[in-house]
Amino acid sequence: VTATAGVLLVTSAAPLGSRELSAGESAQLAALPGEPRKRTWLTARRALRHGLAAAGLPGDTSAYRFPHRVASLSHSAELAVAAVLVADPGAAVGVGVDVELDRTPDVRTAQFFLTEAEQAWLDTVPGDVRPAALVRLWTVKEALFKADPGNAGTVLRDYGLGDPAAYRGAAARTGGPMSAGPEFRYVSFALPRGAVSVAVALSHS
Ligand SMILES: CC(C)(COP(=O)(O)OP(=O)(O)OC[C@H]1O[C@@H](n2cnc3c(N)ncnc32)[C@H](O)[C@@H]1OP(=O)(O)O)[C@@H](O)C(=O)NCCC(=O)NCCS
Numbered sequence: 001v002t003a004t005a006g007v008l009l010v011t012s013a014a015p016l017g018s019r020e021l022s023a024g025e026s027a028q029l030a031a032l033p034g035e036p037r038k039r040t041w042l043t044a045r046r047a048l049r050h051g052l053a054a055a056g057l058p059g060d061t062s063a064y065r066f067p068h069r070v071a072s073l074s075h076s077a078e079l080a081v082a083a084v085l086v087a088d089p090g091a092a093v094g095v096g097v098d099v100e101l102d103r104t105p106d107v108r109t110a111q112f113f114l115t116e117a118e119q120a121w122l123d124t125v126p127g128d129v130r131p132a133a134l135v136r137l138w139t140v141k142e143a144l145f146k147a148d149p150g151n152a153g154t155v156l157r158d159y160g161l162g163d164p165a166a167y168r169g170a171a172a173r174t175g176g177p178m179s180a181g182p183e184f185r186y187v188s189f190a191l192p193r194g195a196v197s198v199a200v201a202l203s204h205s
Pocket of ligand 1: 040041075112146147151154155156
């Protein structure tokens, strides 16, 4: 469990047990296709349940629909991560988390989630560390997208980082149909098998 900038990160590699589910969670689970998806979903709910308890928030995860102002989920391989805003959110209007393990985007896909300035920076990164930079940027973009309460009309490329080299920094919507979106702060952590990033969206007011 790691706390940073008012966000609690909780991981789980095990699912919630069926006897631990609320009626709402049981109904949501029943609607999911296939055992792998059900296990992934339950593993994420276990992480979220613990995060909500630590933050003193209601623990029925079925009440949380995403994007959500104080909670976000991600899963990769056997691991799920929940991010929960723990302090008074104040200016925060959303939180997002993304974890990637054992997966590195093909460099040819960079054009689909990086802005032109970010792609130009990536071109300057030495080839041996470029995969790590790419997976970090991928998780940052996914975290920004998830933190954005207005993400229904956006894509990853619409979010621009102030400094693509930075493990923590600021970002904003720089393109797309609604470029006047919230401001963002993000932080990334390198993991032995990938990366995890967390973003918080802040209202201008
Ligand atoms: C929906 C999306 C964010 C999921 O991300 P992912 O990396 O595939 O999967 P993750 O495991 O990290 O995240 C899944 C969780 O994201 C959350 N989520 C789904 N849609 C969301 C949304 N619109 N906003 C915020 N969170 C969302 C859910 O909690 C989901 O877990 P759950 O199904 O157990 O509830 C992603 O597929 C997406 O749409 N990205 C942006 C679209 C885009 O620009 N695509 C172009 C890519 S080049």
